[in-house]
Amino acid sequence: MAAAxxxxxxxxxxxxxxxxxxxxxxxxxxxRYHAESEPIFENLxxxxxQPGFHALxxxxxxxxxxxxxxxxxxxxxxxxxxxxSRTEPILYTYNLERLPDWATTGRHLERVTPDGRxxxxxSLVDIFDIRPCLDQRFGGLSLGQQNRVNLxxxxxxxxxxxxxxxxxxxxxxxxxxxxxxxLKELFRDRMIIYISHNLVEVARFCRQIAxxxxxxxxxxxxxxxxxxxxxxxxxxxxxxEKTMLEMMNAA
Amino acid sequence: xxPRRIYQFFLIYLLGILVLLSLKYGLQLSDYVxxxxxxxxxxxxxxxxxxxxxxxxxxxxxxxGQVMSIVLALAIGxxxxxxxxxxxxxxxxxxxxxxxxxxxxxxIIFILLGxxxxxxxxxxxxxxxxxxxxxxLGVMSEPVADVEHFYRCTGRMRWQLEVKIRAFENxxxxxxxxxxxxxxxxxxTIVAEFIAANAGIGYSIRIALYQSDLARILVALLLIGxxxxxxxxxxxxxGSLVKKAWTGSA
Numbered sequence: 001m002a003a004a005x006x007x008x009x010x011x012x013x014x015x016x017x018x019x020x021x022x023x024x025x026x027x028x029x030x031x032r033y034h035a036e037s038e039p040i041f042e043n044l045x046x047x048x049x050q051p052g053f054h055a056l057x058x059x060x061x062x063x064x065x066x067x068x069x070x071x072x073x074x075x076x077x078x079x080x081x082x083x084x085s086r087t088e089p090i091l092y093t094y095n096l097e098r099l100p101d102w103a104t105t106g107r108h109l110e111r112v113t114p115d116g117r118x119x120x121x122x123s124l125v126d127i128f129d130i131r132p133c134l135d136q137r138f139g140g141l142s143l144g145q146q147n148r149v150n151l152x153x154x155x156x157x158x159x160x161x162x163x164x165x166x167x168x169x170x171x172x173x174x175x176x177x178x179x180x181x182x183l184k185e186l187f188r189d190r191m192i193i194y195i196s197h198n199l200v201e202v203a204r205f206c207r208q209i210a211x212x213x214x215x216x217x218x219x220x221x222x223x224x225x226x227x228x229x230x231x232x233x234x235x236x237x238x239x240x241e242k243t244m245l246e247m248m249n250a251a
Numbered sequence: 252x253x254p255r256r257i258y259q260f261f262l263i264y265l266l267g268i269l270v271l272l273s274l275k276y277g278l279q280l281s282d283y284v285x286x287x288x289x290x291x292x293x294x295x296x297x298x299x300x301x302x303x304x305x306x307x308x309x310x311x312x313x314x315x316g317q318v319m320s321i322v323l324a325l326a327i328g329x330x331x332x333x334x335x336x337x338x339x340x341x342x343x344x345x346x347x348x349x350x351x352x353x354x355x356x357x358x359i360i361f362i363l364l365g366x367x368x369x370x371x372x373x374x375x376x377x378x379x380x381x382x383x384x385x386x387x388l389g390v391m392s393e394p395v396a397d398v399e400h401f402y403r404c405t406g407r408m409r410w411q412l413e414v415k416i417r418a419f420e421n422x423x424x425x426x427x428x429x430x431x432x433x434x435x436x437x438x439x440t441i442v443a444e445f446i447a448a449n450a451g452i453g454y455s456i457r458i459a460l461y462q463s464d465l466a467r468i469l470v471a472l473l474l475i476g477x478x479x480x481x482x483x484x485x486x487x488x489x490g491s492l493v494k495k496a497w498t499g500s501a
Contacts, residue, residue, distance in 0.1 A: 072404070074404075089405075089406075091404055092404060094400075096397050097397050097400055097401060098397045099398070099401075100398055100415075100416055100420075101419070101499070102415075102497050102498065102499075112401075112405070112407070137498070137499055150401075153401065154405075157405050
């Protein structure tokens with residue numbers, strides 16, 4: 001991953017492109033919310049260049065969601081470009097999404113499961129621990145259950161890149177850890193960008209962490225390498241603390 | 252819901268009668284101006300069966316007119332939700348036309364179509380059409396981002412699904428405006444009957460008006476009120492049944 005204002009890191013991206021086909025790059029992104037307002041991004045560049053579980057981290061209000069929406073094409077930036085190395089869609093999911101309440105969540109999940117992915121759906125239902133929710137309507141679920149059901153339906157779709165914006169909010173820590181660990185195993189060849197305010201979680205599980213800083217700070221994005229903990233792995237406390245410290249200092 | 256509506260109407264009606272009687276006795280007005288309780292009762296017994304049929308006739312026209320306006324509002328409002336030139340044209344036209352008092356063009360309709368069933372139906376439909384159209388346009392033009400996002404970004408969104416989501420999320424608004432438009436449909440029909448029709452309770456009120464027979468008018472108002480309360484109550488009940496069936500909530 002490369003960061004704005006860090007020329008050495010930016011040069012590393014093209015070389016890595018040859019080794020890895022999975023890549024997403026934002027170049028010189030400029031954006032402002034209103035014509036009169038100060039720009040939230042000015043020539044912002046960012047690159048994730050490996051498949052895996054990565055993160056976009058930063059304090060509230062720095063523009064993480066806006067950047068995510070620019071990456072997935074929901075918002076057009078005033079300047080700059082977003083390029084990806086694959087043709088698969090970039091999906092963006094956030095924690096306030098809802099399923100229509102006219103059917104049970106189980107029925108909804110069945111309807112949005114592409115052919116041949118019923119097995120994956122069943123596995124994810126168990127990993128996400130939402131089997132008891134399948135007979136209920138979305139409105140009757142707790143916030144944590146709602147977020148899990150919502151994320152699950154995205155994971156069933158065709159995607160090369162998935163941006164999870166606080167998608168596991170309100171989910172208890174143990175379940176969150178189980179979900180993240182399994183996602184990393186099941187979707188090894190995809191790129192998942194996790195947006196969260198949970199410092200420990202991001203430091204432990206993510207590989208490339210882009211810390212987006214406030215508008216007044218330069219460079220806007222600082223790169224931190226996460227611990228990328230996997231199912232079979234054991235956390236190295238010292239390394240984890242170092243990563244967390246780097247992230248805190250960067251933010 | 253239904254008994255409450257009727258009970259509330261009776262309370263208001265009785266209050267109105269009490270005010271009239273207070274005026275009559277307070278100002279010592281003759282029975283010719285405001286009839287006494289005995290005259291009211293006798294008139295009610297005399298005209299009740301005939302007026303009940305008249306109200307039923309009016310209600311039938313109002314009901315058909317309302318159904319017509321709902322179908323038309325959906326047919327225009329759904330394509331009108333888009334941001335194309337057609338959608339923008341529909342919205343601009345609807346907002347401008349609804350600002351005009353439709354009743355004022357009723358005489359033109361009577362001149363062109365005569366004083367039969369069709370004129371009454373057309374006026375009833377026109378009066379309740381625009382409020383329904385504006386609500387449908389408002390509901391259908393407003394994206395439900397939290398629900399629609401998934402279908403859009405995965406390429407699953409179709410216009411039928413979009414309409415279904417927006418209707419579902421605004422079901423309360425839609426059922427309320429449909430129940431409310433029953434009053435407008437009834438008012439439209441009665442106004443049409445006042446002007447030039449040859450049937451319906453509005454026509455009977457017009458005759459009573461020419462005879463300055465307040466007792467008959469009050470009996471007609473009682474029947475209109477009961478009929479409208481029952482009709483609106485049934486519409487609300489149907490709306491809540493639809494909601495219950497669709498959302499699965501109690």
